[in-house]
Amino acid sequence: MALDLFAGICVSDLPAARDWYERFLGGPPAFLPNDTEAVWELAEHRYVYIELKPPHAGHGLQTLFVDDLDERVAAVAGRGIEPVLRETYDNGVRKVTYRDPDGNEIGLGGGPAEDQRSS
Template sequence: MFDHVLAVIAVRDIDSAAAWYRRLFDRPADNNPMPSLVEWQAAPAAWVQVTVDPERAGASQLNVAVDDLESFVASARSRGVEFGDIVDANKGVRLSTVVDPDGNSITAIGGFRERY
């Protein structure tokens, strides 16, 4: 099976994107392996890579499951990451979405579980 999973977010400008994602993650990038790529370790074997790719910028989508959706959204908003209203999805799952400056969609999920 896989050792790591890497989600890739395509952006136009790495410096402005890195600043925005720093606010999202509430910490600096964990790795900067090349000038056009920064990475955050989101979980023990899961990484989010933010990379320059002007042709794909704005077409990325990232879903993240959080323990306490209200607290996560409030904390992100306090750092200038303006998640939308929390909405009910299905089977107790709730969602809140933000769009980064390039138009990529990040959805925080509350009530996520591996089996429904």
């Protein structure tokens, strides 16, 4: 069974949101299906998209788990975006939370820091 995932985030200003997500994700959208959406392919068959829907903007919650959390957080910071929250759960899982211009929450999650794995 083929399975594709499209995780949508509603925004109120498409150009501003597209700029933020390009900086956050490190590049331009994979494709623009129409005048109100932009889509990024995060991994094979796994997409995140923004859609111009002002009444619904600001209520999104997404978390992406990655193997290279520290490197990604550093890369995002290098593109001018800083997290609003950093958390470490009792099981060692870490989450770094960002907010786009509408207040949608997008988090990056991963395991313990490299220097904590060998401890």
